[in-house]
Amino acid sequence: MKTFHCGSLVPGCQWHTRSDSEAEIVSRAVDHLREAHGETIIRPSIVEQIKERMADDQSAA
Template sequence: MRTFHCGSLVPGCDWHTRAEEDAEIVARAVDHLRQTHGESIIRPSIVEQIKARISEEENVS
């Protein structure tokens, strides 16, 4: 499972998502940036920053 935490891109934001595919995470993150942070234009550099911050979710035992 892959995960993305918006706070790694937008300090102070607690939103996060997880999915099997990075493309699904990017789509959710872009939607979140538009709805929550008021971003109307999502530049390719932002998409690359999202991708760079996606990580493998660690299993917590």
């Protein structure tokens, strides 16, 4: 299980998600960036930053 915390990309944001699928996390994070932070263009560099900030969720065991 992987997790992503938006605050690692957007300081102060408390939103987070987790999934077994990296693609699902990226999809959810992109949707969140659009809806909560008003991002209209999601560049490949943002997707890479999301992937880099994913972590293994040890609490899911």
